[in-house]
Amino acid sequence: xxxxRRTFLKTAGCVILGAGIDAPIVRAVAGAVSADATPGELKAxxxxxxxxVRKCLQREGCRACIDACHVAHNVPLIxxxxxxxxxxxxxxxxxxxxxxxxxxxxxGLAGKPVLALCNHCDNPPCVRVCPTGATWKRSDGxxxxxxxxxxxxxxxxxxxxxxxxxxxxxxxxxxxxxxxxPDYPTRMKGVVEKCTFCTERxxxxxxxxxVEVCNKVAGPGTMTFGDIRDPGSEVVRMLKTGxxxxxxxxxxxxxxxxxxx
Amino acid sequence: xxxxxxxxxxxxxxxxxxxxxxxxSAATGKAGENPNPVLPKTEKKCVESRQYMRDGxxxxxxxxxxxxxxxxxxxxxxxxxxxxxxxxxxxxxxxxVERAQFCDKCHAYLGENLFCWNCHLDRKGVx
Numbered sequence: 001x002x003x004x005r006r007t008f009l010k011t012a013g014c015v016i017l018g019a020g021i022d023a024p025i026v027r028a029v030a031g032a033v034s035a036d037a038t039p040g041e042l043k044a045x046x047x048x049x050x051x052x053v054r055k056c057l058q059r060e061g062c063r064a065c066i067d068a069c070h071v072a073h074n075v076p077l078i079x080x081x082x083x084x085x086x087x088x089x090x091x092x093x094x095x096x097x098x099x100x101x102x103x104x105x106x107x108g109l110a111g112k113p114v115l116a117l118c119n120h121c122d123n124p125p126c127v128r129v130c131p132t133g134a135t136w137k138r139s140d141g142x143x144x145x146x147x148x149x150x151x152x153x154x155x156x157x158x159x160x161x162x163x164x165x166x167x168x169x170x171x172x173x174x175x176x177x178x179x180x181x182p183d184y185p186t187r188m189k190g191v192v193e194k195c196t197f198c199t200e201r202x203x204x205x206x207x208x209x210x211v212e213v214c215n216k217v218a219g220p221g222t223m224t225f226g227d228i229r230d231p232g233s234e235v236v237r238m239l240k241t242g243x244x245x246x247x248x249x250x251x252x253x254x255x256x257x258x259x260x261x
Numbered sequence: 262x263x264x265x266x267x268x269x270x271x272x273x274x275x276x277x278x279x280x281x282x283x284x285x286s287a288a289t290g291k292a293g294e295n296p297n298p299v300l301p302k303t304e305k306k307c308v309e310s311r312q313y314m315r316d317g318x319x320x321x322x323x324x325x326x327x328x329x330x331x332x333x334x335x336x337x338x339x340x341x342x343x344x345x346x347x348x349x350x351x352x353x354x355x356x357x358v359e360r361a362q363f364c365d366k367c368h369a370y371l372g373e374n375l376f377c378w379n380c381h382l383d384r385k386g387v388x
Contacts, residue, residue: 030309030313030317030320030321030339030340031308031309031337031338031339031340032337032338033324033325033328033332033334033336033337033338033347034334034336034337034338034344035334036336038335038336038346041335136331138333144330144331146330146331147380148326148330180382182350182354182382182383182384182385183350183351184350185350185380185381185382186380186382187380188376188379188380189379199333203333203335
């Protein structure tokens with residue numbers, strides 16, 4: 001090569017260009033991700049849930065929804081409260097609704113267990129603080145988790161005012177005592193997890209597993225799931241049947257779990 | 262050249278050492294075992310061509326992961342037009358039932374350290 005700077009730069013440019021276009025060509029060999037929705041998939045403008053607290057309290061010791069969720073999603077059972085993992089759980093009224101609680105509540109309601117889970121907020125603080133985009137709000141309002149991107153910094157746990165997020169301080173697999181279900185992944189040490197409104201079931205046209213099981217065990221209307229923007233939906237109908245409250249609405253997170261009291 | 266003898270001896274020794282694996286396997290007839298992944302008996306055809314799956318399965322899996330988890334898209338149309346549910350647990354592992362018989366064979370051979378299996382499971386529920 002007669003080494004003029006001009007020739008060198010030309011060649012170098014061609015080489016860089018060639019290396020750049022090489023990768024996309026190789027990738028184009030495979031097929032494509034379809035833009036079509038899965039047939040039978042449940043879609044909504046805004047998913048929400050209504051929990052009928054009085055109906056739920058008629059079966060105070062019931063754990064049907066909790067067990068069903070935790071078995072379906074390979075959630076480990078860890079007794080130590082510092083390490084425990086929970087997607088849906090029960091918490092005394094005075095803790096779930098601290099501001100609404102007072103010593104003269106009827107029937108000792110203050111100490112009665114109320115169902116708690118991720119509120120799938122319209123303005124989710126966990127999403128704002130996540131540095132890697134491992135958690136985000138989907139267009140249908142579900143606050144989703146991508147375990148692949150979670151680096152375990154736990155900012156989201158600090159940000160969530162509802163305690164809806166759990167951190168895997170240890171490998172959860174030895175604690176999945178009900179037998180690991182191979183059709184749903186477990187989690188690994190060092191990632192955060194929480195309720196996902198059963199996105200894997202919505203795709204198959206099924207309601208979240210907690211709602212399905214609860215309605216079988218405690219009767220329909222104890223837990224309701226649906227599109228809050230659809231005036232004809234079951235959740236909207238349920239909200240019209242009584243007075244409903246939300247957890248810590250004063251924080252401005254716009255939680256989407258409604259409690260009929 | 263000074264010390265031609267020493268240099269040439271050194272070079273020859275170096276070359277012998279470098280090519281020792283070849284001499285060794287030629288002399289003993291024993292070579293390192295090739296990875297031999299066991300293909301499923303139930304299916305003849307994978308999602309894409311054999312060559313593409315060999316070279317690009319990791320790329321495909323990454324695209325599937327992002328599409329399903331982040332974009333809520335679940336259908337993959339392969340080159341020949343077949344539609345598949347994008348799922349490692351439920352599509353790949355449906356045929357490749359046992360990861361130890363398939364995935365691990367090459368990955369172990371190449372010393373690949375994957376974190377797929379920290380969360381995902383094969384059909385046998387093997388961790």
